[in-house]
Each structure stands twice: as C-alpha cells, then as structure tokens.
C-alpha cells in the first residue's frame with residue numbers, strides 16, 4: 001500500500017499532523033479484501049451499526065428515565081407517552097437488543113463454519129468472545145431497568161447465582177445488591193453498569209478491528225490471500241455490499257419496531273416489579289435462553305460440589321470455552337467446505353443450541369430436564385471431544401491453492417454449500 | 419444436509435409454537451379494528467369503551483398512566499373531555515391551611531383512582547387487588563383476545579368437580595379459573611349513548627378496545643409512520659441492491 005499524496009492543501013496540512021485521511025484510505029478505501037466473501041460476512045458491520053443505534057437511543061432514553069424502584073416502571077411508560085417520539089426511542093432500543101444478538105450470533109456461527117478463529121486470528125476471536133460476555137452483561141442489566149416483574153425476578157435469580165461461591169458467596173451477593181435483597185441500590189448500580197458497558201464494548205470493537213486489519217478477513221474458501229488477484233478494494237465493493245445489507249437489516253428491524261414492538265418481550269415485564277409475588281416461571285430474554293438451560297441442567301451434586309455451583313460454572317464455561325476453540329480444533333483446514341464431516345457436525349451443534357434455547361424457555365419439567373442435560377452434555381462434548389478428534393481423523397477434501405483458483409471456473413472447489 | 423437441518427429447525431419451531439399455544443384454554447382470535455399493520459381504533463367502539471370503563475370498571479380499577487386530556491387524541495372535543503373529567507373526584511392539596519381536599523377532576527388529571535391505596539382497594543374487594551389497567555393488554559399473554567375472553571367468559575356454574583372458594587367466581591380463561599372479580603358486564607350494564615345494544619360481548623369488545631388504546635396510545639401514529647418508513651426503506655434497499663450489482667459487475 002502506498003501513502004497517498006493529497007493535493008487539497010487543507011487535507012494535506014491536516015494529514016501531515018494527524019493522518020486520518022491516509023488512515024481512512026488504507027483501512028476503508030484501498031483496504032484489500034478477499035474477493036469471494038459471501039453475505040455471511042455482512043453481519044460484523046451490521047452488529048456495529050446496531051451498537052451505534054443502541055448507544056444513540058440509550059443516551060436519549062437516559063435523559064428521561066428514572067432509576068428508582070418507585071419510578072422506573074412509570075418513567076419508561078412516560079417516555080412512551082409523554083416524550084416526543086419516546087415510543088420510537090424505546091422500541092428501537094428494546095428491539096435493537098434482539099437485533100444485536102441476532103447479528104452477533106450469525107457472525108459467530110459464520111466464524112465457526114469457516115474456521116475464522118484459526119491461526120493467525122486467535123486473538124481477534126478471543127476479543128470477540130470478550131465482547132459477547134460484555135454484551136450479555138449489558139443486556140442483562142438493561143433488562144432490569146424497566147423494573148417489571150421479569151426485570152426484578154431475573155435480577156434476583158441471576159445475582160443469587162453468586163451465593164454458589166464457597167464461603168464468601170453470601171457476602172458477595174449482599175455487596176452486589178447493596179443490601180439484603182434486590183432493591184433500589186441494585187437498580188442504581190445496574191443503570192450505571194448498563195451505561196458504562198456499551199462504551200467498553202465500543203472500545204473492544206476497535207481492538208477487534210485492529211486485530212482484523214493485521215491479517216485481514218478470512219473467506220469462504222479459508223485459504224490466505226496470496227496477492228492482488230485474490231483481493232478487491234474495500235471501497236466501493238464492500239461499502240456498497242454492506243450498505244445493501246444494512247437496508248435489509250433495517251427492513252427487518254423496523255418491521256418489528258413499528259408493527260410488533262413487543263414481540264420479543266415477556267408480557268410479565270409490563271407488570272410492575274413486586275418482591276412479594278414470584279411469577280409462575282422466570283425467563284431471561286430469548287438470546288440468553290440456551291445459557292439459562294445449561295445453568296439449570298445440573299440437578300445433582302458431583303464430588304461434593306453442589307449442583308448450583310456446577311450450573312454456574314458450566315454456564316460461564318459455555319461461553320468461555322469458545323476462547324479455547326482455536327486450540328481445541330486440531331484440523332489444518334479452515335473452511336467447512338473442505339471438511340465433509342465437520343460440515344455435518346456444525347449443523348448438529350447448531351441444532352443443539354436451538355434445543356438448549358427451547359429448553360431454557362420452558363419450565364424445567366418432565367422430559368425437558370433430561371433433554372436439557374443431554375443437550376448440555378453434547379454442547380461440551382462438541383468442543384472437548386468432537387473438535388479435537390475430528391481434526392485428526394477427518395479426511396478433508398483437497399483445498400484449492402488460492403482464492404482465485406477456487407472461484408474461477410476450473411478451480412478445485414465447487415460452488416455448493418456456500 | 420442443509421435442507422434437512424432447515425426442516426428440523428422449522429419442525430422445532432412448530433413444536434415450540436404449539437407447545438406454548440397449548441398452555442391454558444384456547445383464546446378465540448377476535449376481529450379487532452386495530453389489528454394488522456393498517457388497523458386503527460374504530461372511534462365509535464372506542465367511545466362506547468370509554469363509557470363502559472367510566473361507568474363500570476372505574477369503580478374498582480385505576481388507570482394511572484392515562485389522563486383525561488388524552489381522550490382529545492381520539493376525537494373528543496375539549497368541552498367533552500372537561501365534562502367527562504368533571505364526573506370524577508380527585509384529591510388535591512395541601513391547600514393554604516395545610517389540608518388535602520377533593521375537587522372535580524380536570525382534563526390534565528390522570529383517570530381518578532377509586533381507592534386511596536392498595537390496602538383500601540383490597541379491603542373493598544374481599545382481599546383481592548384490582549390491578550391498574552393502564553398497560554393490562556400488554557401485560558397478558560394473548561393481549562386483547564385474552565381480556566375480551568376474561569370479561570365475556572364467566573360461567574354461572576363451575577364444572578361439578580371444581581371447588582370454588584367463597585366470594586370467588588368461575589372464569590374460563592383466568593389462570594386457575596377462580597377470579598375475585600365478579601362478572602363486571604352483565605347484559606345491559608350500561609345504556610349506550612349511541613343506542614347500540616349493550617350485550618356482554620359488545621361491552622367486552624368495546625372496553626377491550628379502549629384498554630388497548632390506553633396501553634398503546636401511540637399505535638396509530640406508530641403504524642402510519644411505519645408504513646411510510648417501510649416504503650422508503652424498500653425503495654432505498656432496492657436501489658442499493660441495483661447499485662451493488664452494477665459495481666460488482668466489472669469483476670469476474
């Protein structure tokens with residue numbers, strides 16, 4: 001990449017002192033990108049767009065929201081009734097949370113399918129896992145803010161998990177609550193965290209992109225870019241493709257906002273929090289259901305460790321284990337296109353996650369308990385056994401020499417299953 | 419492989435859907451004027467709903483998020499709103515002597531609460547608390563269909579093997595079937611100003627429409643804006659797609 005020479009004197013003056021124009025030129029305009037990216041590569045930028053929308057709507061919501069147990073519920077309703085376009089702000093924010101997770105989950109499964117986590121992108125991937133943790137914490141604290149029944153009881157259930165910590169569990173929970181039950185101090189600090197975390201996510205996204213731009217994007221074939229014949233400049237090719245993807249995302253997102261704004265929400269959250277009345281079944285938002293199922297899958301103590309502790313460990317481990325995937329997957333081949341068995345295993349894992357989501361959404365009764373346990377076992381088996389063993393045993397298909405060899409007619413790879 | 423996975427996913431979604439639907443008794447989907455993306459509140463229905471609410475429900479339930487002035491948004495004139503508000507008393511104060519006093523409600527007041535506090539409400543209702551109805555249609559699975567069924571599907575005689583506690587009523591859709599609210603809408607509970615026959619079904623439908631409006635007063639504006647936005651976005655996305663095709667056509 002050459003350093004561009006600027007002719008406009010003002011741009012030249014600025015760029016000499018702070019090279020933002022050169023930076024933009026290198027990272028958004030000329031930036032060499034594999035020419036064969038499919039639409040699954042749109043979801044990273046889409047998640048970024050949603051993050052910005054979340055921060056923007058969140059800042060405006062905060063101007064009218066009151067983080068107090070006596071006023072929070074009504075203040076959210078007053079935002080919807082008495083603030084100009086307050087209903088739009090709130091519904092954008094509420095449904096934006098779901099869109100954010102949809103985009104990010106697709107983004108992660110894309111990475112799983114095409115082996116994007118493999119060398120040299122391990123750190124890029126691990127930063128992604130940290131972002132996922134931070135998103136979950138943000139969404140959970142946000143869910144508590146409207147102070148409905150689900151807000152209150154989800155906060156109670158989740159914070160109670162920390163009593164699982166040996167010896168100091170009780171003390172930690174009282175410290176988290178700022179009292180002896182979920183109450184006003186809890187709501188205040190959750191609001192504080194909810195305001196803070198998105199900016200931390202924003203910073204993490206920058207580091208994520210920094211790492212990305214070192215070795216650049218993976219691609220559906222999973223072989224490195226070997227030269228200019230394999231790449232196209234980011235602008236205009238991917239700027240326009242991302243813009244089009246954004247249009248499609250907005251169509252889906254805004255359809256919910258305008259026509260079914262409460263689709264993702266539990267009706268119980270429109271009942272003001274009542275510490276004296278436990279709802280019949282307490283559920284987190286849909287995007288946390290699989291993890292909730294894993295938390296509840298442990299019903300018996302093991303080696304004197306109480307079931308509850310095991311559940312909590314498993315729940316955190318279920319996300320954390322993703323960070324180890326670059327080493328658990330022993331295959332030399334990145335893309336599932338050339339891994340006939342992994343391709344099947346990937347979809348099996350995907351279905352396993354759906355099953356966990358289903359179990360998490362329903363009361364733990366009857367066959368669902370066993371189903372949840374089997375699905376949880378398989379979840380970990382996938383990472384701890386299937387991935388390491390498969391990488392060694394699997395007979396992969398021949399990998400093309402380069403991206404251009406794969407995408408030009410006569411190349412080694414077929415076009416199927418993109 | 420992929421098709422079979424998609425098949426399995428769809429099957430799972432269907433199972434999930436039917437599993438959730440099978441909880442509780444079936445609610446018949448009513449034909450609501452505000453249903454669908456073009457739906458608006460039928461003004462005549464809404465007016466009758468306001469009447470039912472004020473004459474029946476308001477004696478037990480509060481509606482603390484809605485002000486009388488909000489009725490102006492759905493076709494009530496300023497004088498009409500004033501007259502409706504004036505039928506209710508609200509507590510105000512303290513006055514210059516430091517005392518609370520009651521006065522007729524003004525358009526700026528929230529719908530008057532029938533009881534001083536929850537304790538008083540319970541005391542008057544056999545220990546049960548009539549919930550605030552401001553967002554009730556958003557707060558129940560089934561929304562308007564549930565509220566409609568709740569109001570219109572009381573049974574005089576519970577099934578033979580059902581043990582009904584004292585002062586409770588049998589309702590077909592209320593969870594557990596025992597509700598502390600006596601059937602509020604007997605035939606001709608109100609005399610409609612517009613001459614419509616006040617059957618239980620009619621009143622239930624009218625007051626439910628009012629409650630949906632109370633819970634989502636922004637609904638008409640939301641849908642109207644939504645349609646404009648969707649048309650604009652569809653055009654924009656189509657153009658972006660065409661542009662994408664054009665820009666990419668020089669590759670390959």
Ligand code: HEM
Nearest residue numbers: 054055058059061062065094097138139142143145146198
């Ligand atoms: C990472 C991005 C974010 C996510 C995933 C997120 C998620 C959520 C969720 C799920 C809710 C509950 C929605 C509801 O039931 O009403 C919520 C509420 C809220 N959020 Fe966020 N949020 C994000 C960023 C922000 C930011 C940056 C701010 C402030 C600067 C903010 C301020 C608020 C406020 C004031 C509420 C309460 C009002 C309400 O409940 O609608 N959020 N958030």
